[in-house]
Amino acid sequence: MAAMPRNDLLLFAGFTLAVLTMPIWLAPFGAAYPDLLQRFMIFGIFAVGFNILFGLTGYLSFGHAAFFGVGSYAAVWSFKLLSLDVIPAMIFAIIVSGLFALVIGYISLRRSGIYFSILTLAFAQMSYNMAYSVLTPITNGETGLQLTQSDPRHLDSALAATVVGQPIPTLLGQSLGGFSGFYFCAGFLIIAFFLAQRITGSPFGMMLKGIKTNQTRMHYTGFNTKPYTLAAFVISGMYAGLAGALLAVTDPLAGAERMQWTASGEVVLMTILGGAGTLVGPVIGAWLIKYFENIFSAINDGILRRFFDFLPDGVDSAMVTVASKFVGEGWFLTLGLVFVIIVIFLPGGIMEGVRRIAHLFNRAPKAPGKANPQPQPAE
Amino acid sequence: MSQPNVVLHVADVHKRFGGLHALADIDLQVEEGQTHAIIGPNGAGKSTLLNVIIGKLPPSSGQVVFDGTVLTGRKPYQINQLGIARVFQTPEIFGDLSVLHNVMIPALAKRDGAFKLNMFRSLDSETGIREEAEHMLEDVGMLGRREMAAGSLSRGDKRRMELAMCLIQHPRLLLLDEPTAGMSRHDTNTTIELLKKIKSRGMTKVIIEHDMHVVFSLADKISVLAQGRIIADGTPDQVRGNPKVQEAYLGGAH
Ligand SMILES: Nc1ncnc2c1ncn2[C@@H]1O[C@H](COP(=O)(O)OP(=O)(O)OP(=O)(O)O)[C@@H](O)[C@H]1O
Ligand SMILES: [Mg+2]
Numbered sequence: 001m002a003a004m005p006r007n008d009l010l011l012f013a014g015f016t017l018a019v020l021t022m023p024i025w026l027a028p029f030g031a032a033y034p035d036l037l038q039r040f041m042i043f044g045i046f047a048v049g050f051n052i053l054f055g056l057t058g059y060l061s062f063g064h065a066a067f068f069g070v071g072s073y074a075a076v077w078s079f080k081l082l083s084l085d086v087i088p089a090m091i092f093a094i095i096v097s098g099l100f101a102l103v104i105g106y107i108s109l110r111r112s113g114i115y116f117s118i119l120t121l122a123f124a125q126m127s128y129n130m131a132y133s134v135l136t137p138i139t140n141g142e143t144g145l146q147l148t149q150s151d152p153r154h155l156d157s158a159l160a161a162t163v164v165g166q167p168i169p170t171l172l173g174q175s176l177g178g179f180s181g182f183y184f185c186a187g188f189l190i191i192a193f194f195l196a197q198r199i200t201g202s203p204f205g206m207m208l209k210g211i212k213t214n215q216t217r218m219h220y221t222g223f224n225t226k227p228y229t230l231a232a233f234v235i236s237g238m239y240a241g242l243a244g245a246l247l248a249v250t251d252p253l254a255g256a257e258r259m260q261w262t263a264s265g266e267v268v269l270m271t272i273l274g275g276a277g278t279l280v281g282p283v284i285g286a287w288l289i290k291y292f293e294n295i296f297s298a299i300n301d302g303i304l305r306r307f308f309d310f311l312p313d314g315v316d317s318a319m320v321t322v323a324s325k326f327v328g329e330g331w332f333l334t335l336g337l338v339f340v341i342i343v344i345f346l347p348g349g350i351m352e353g354v355r356r357i358a359h360l361f362n363r364a365p366k367a368p369g370k371a372n373p374q375p376q377p378a379e
Numbered sequence: 380m381s382q383p384n385v386v387l388h389v390a391d392v393h394k395r396f397g398g399l400h401a402l403a404d405i406d407l408q409v410e411e412g413q414t415h416a417i418i419g420p421n422g423a424g425k426s427t428l429l430n431v432i433i434g435k436l437p438p439s440s441g442q443v444v445f446d447g448t449v450l451t452g453r454k455p456y457q458i459n460q461l462g463i464a465r466v467f468q469t470p471e472i473f474g475d476l477s478v479l480h481n482v483m484i485p486a487l488a489k490r491d492g493a494f495k496l497n498m499f500r501s502l503d504s505e506t507g508i509r510e511e512a513e514h515m516l517e518d519v520g521m522l523g524r525r526e527m528a529a530g531s532l533s534r535g536d537k538r539r540m541e542l543a544m545c546l547i548q549h550p551r552l553l554l555l556d557e558p559t560a561g562m563s564r565h566d567t568n569t570t571i572e573l574l575k576k577i578k579s580r581g582m583t584k585v586i587i588e589h590d591m592h593v594v595f596s597l598a599d600k601i602s603v604l605a606q607g608r609i610i611a612d613g614t615p616d617q618v619r620g621n622p623k624v625q626e627a628y629l630g631g632a633h
Contacts (some may be wrong), residue, residue: 004501005501005503198498198499198501199498199499201501201502201503202497202498202499202500202501202502203487203491203495203497203498203500203502203505204495204496204497204498205498205502206476206480206483206484206487206502207484207487209473209475209476209480210473210476210484212475213473213474213475213476214471214472214473214474216471217471217472217473218456218484219454219455219456219459220433220435220455220456220459220464220465220471221456221459221464221484221485221488221544221548222456222459222460222485222488222489222492222493222548223456223488223493223494224454224456224493224494225456227494227496228494231496
């Protein structure tokens with residue numbers, strides 16, 4: 001394995017530092033508590049993996065929540081059947097979701113464009129419905145899959161480890177509550193980011209970009225693109241499975257709602273909001289959406305009424321009525337609006353915004369005499 | 380005299396699009412190391428013939444044989460891996476990627492084959508491939524634009540880059556569909572020089588051109604296609620003097 005290029009190394013170091021210090025720099029935003037931080041990590045991993053398929057290869061999957069859900073179920077089954085330790089659960093979840101992605105990817109990738117998207121959506125909805133119906137012995141249906149005192153845990157019992165009280169996942173005997181849970185997930189996000197960075201900068205990553213830009217040319221250049229797209233699909237499915245497994249670690253009640261199409265749509269939004277095809281963009285998109293979801297879904301009418309209290313009577317209740325549609329359960333409406341605005345004005349997502357601003361700053365000192373940094377259109 | 384070695388044999392190929400007989404009973408033999416030009420009026424079926432050769436379109440009947448291997452029925456990537464590269468009439472390039480990467484990708488296809496899962500190796504460590512690509516870009520006079528996005532190049536530059544993308548694979552057979560269209564006179568002459576240089580290395584070429592200056596500077600053999608049929612073929616002098624060709628194609632132009 002060759003050394004990493006300098007710029008990549010800097011980016012990786014900066015990313016690692018930013019992630020590990022999140023409990024500090026997110027404190028002023030009121031977001032520095034473990035539960036939310038863990039979700040930042042988990043959905044960051046989900047988005048980084050999704051970007052390998054969508055951002056690099058150009059295949060828009062609308063069904064990736066299925067792999068997330070499968071990862072969750074697999075992890076919980078590992079807790080039940082093997083051990084409460086998280087390491088076997090992670091490995092098991094990644095393998096199972098990878099195999100699941102191999103099958104769904106193999107079939108869906110027979111088509112491209114919108115037909116591919118529809119196929120992935122159909123498979124994910126099928127999985128979701130099956131989790132509630134024929135697969136209830138595996139998923140425990142609407143109740144969700146839970147850990148119980150009487151689970152066999154063959155590995156643990158072989159090692160004569162006993163559990164007192166409600167069983168919870170552990171890492172080498174240590175509980176993963178609070179900040180240790182955050183650092184556990186953060187470790188995985190950092191590894192996930194590192195691998196994505198290597199893939200992006202590899203010849204394999206270049207082929208994925210080639211497929212996104214001009215698949216026809218790839219064929220006439222001598223590439224069999226099918227195994228490339230399938231590999232990208234399986235890798236991103238494994239990322240999703242890992243993220244799902246981590247969610248099962250922090251919240252070991254796996255339910256089928258994790259596989260619903262809204263969850264698949266959310267990771268698409270995260271990736272596009274942050275900037276599809278960039279490395280950090282999808283992570284930032286995931287963080288922003290989870291942060292604002294946390295704020296907006298907690299707002300209720302009481303809070304709104306106090307907020308608009310300064311307005312005259314009548315006006316304030318009208319404002320409360322309108323605003324209440326966008327908060328709480330209506331958070332998806334806000335998300336949809338933000339998404340529309342981003343796609344229209346910043347199709348490259350937040351990373352494009354950052355690039356544009358950086359561009360302005362880079363130019364300004366070099367050409368102080370020129371008032372207008374934009375090139376003048378020809379008459 | 381030794382028997383000339385036929386590398387490409389298009390045998391009794393027909394291609395129909397609905398009622399249109401785009402290629403009718405085409406029989407074409409291209410000899411090793413030669414430059415074979417195909418000329419003919421618009422809509423004659425020239426590009427369709429190349430499409431059949433590289434596996435983009437299946438022939439309605441007949442087959443294409445390359446160096447003893449039947450190409451018909453094979454996938455485009457397999458045909459390329461056998462050593463056939465093509466410059467398209469409308470450039471087929473990776474518009475979002477840099478010029479350098481556009482040329483590195485075909486070099487990787489040549490070295491690594493149709494699929495290789497090398498995802499933990501850095502592209503920056505591929506110094507051999509990079510240098511090869513830079514040499515190739517220098518040959519086509521595009522080294523200075525190597526960092527530009529390929530999509531933002533002029534039409535002529537896209538074409539020259541696409542030529543570099545093909546040449547870097549050192550194909551045994553190079554198919555060129557109007558390689559100088561959209562180029563300035565100067566760039567056209569540079570391209571002719573470049574193609575002559577490749578010829579001296581023994582690469583076989585099939586070239587479609589409307590520019591007779593290009594055709595007569597390069598071709599060893601010329602086939603004239605009109606309405607899907609080969610109406611004449613032979614050396615440039617034979618074709619030039621053929622009254623059928625004068626009538627169907629060269630007309631008043633020459
Ligand atoms: N995929 C296709 N489907 C239907 N008709 C086609 C297809 N490709 C080509 N044709 C038709 O076949 C005929 C030959 O087209 P072709 O592109 O081979 O001509 P050409 O000799 O390359 O012309 P030009 O000099 O304009 O490039 C045309 O009438 C064209 O409309
Ligand atoms: Mg043509």
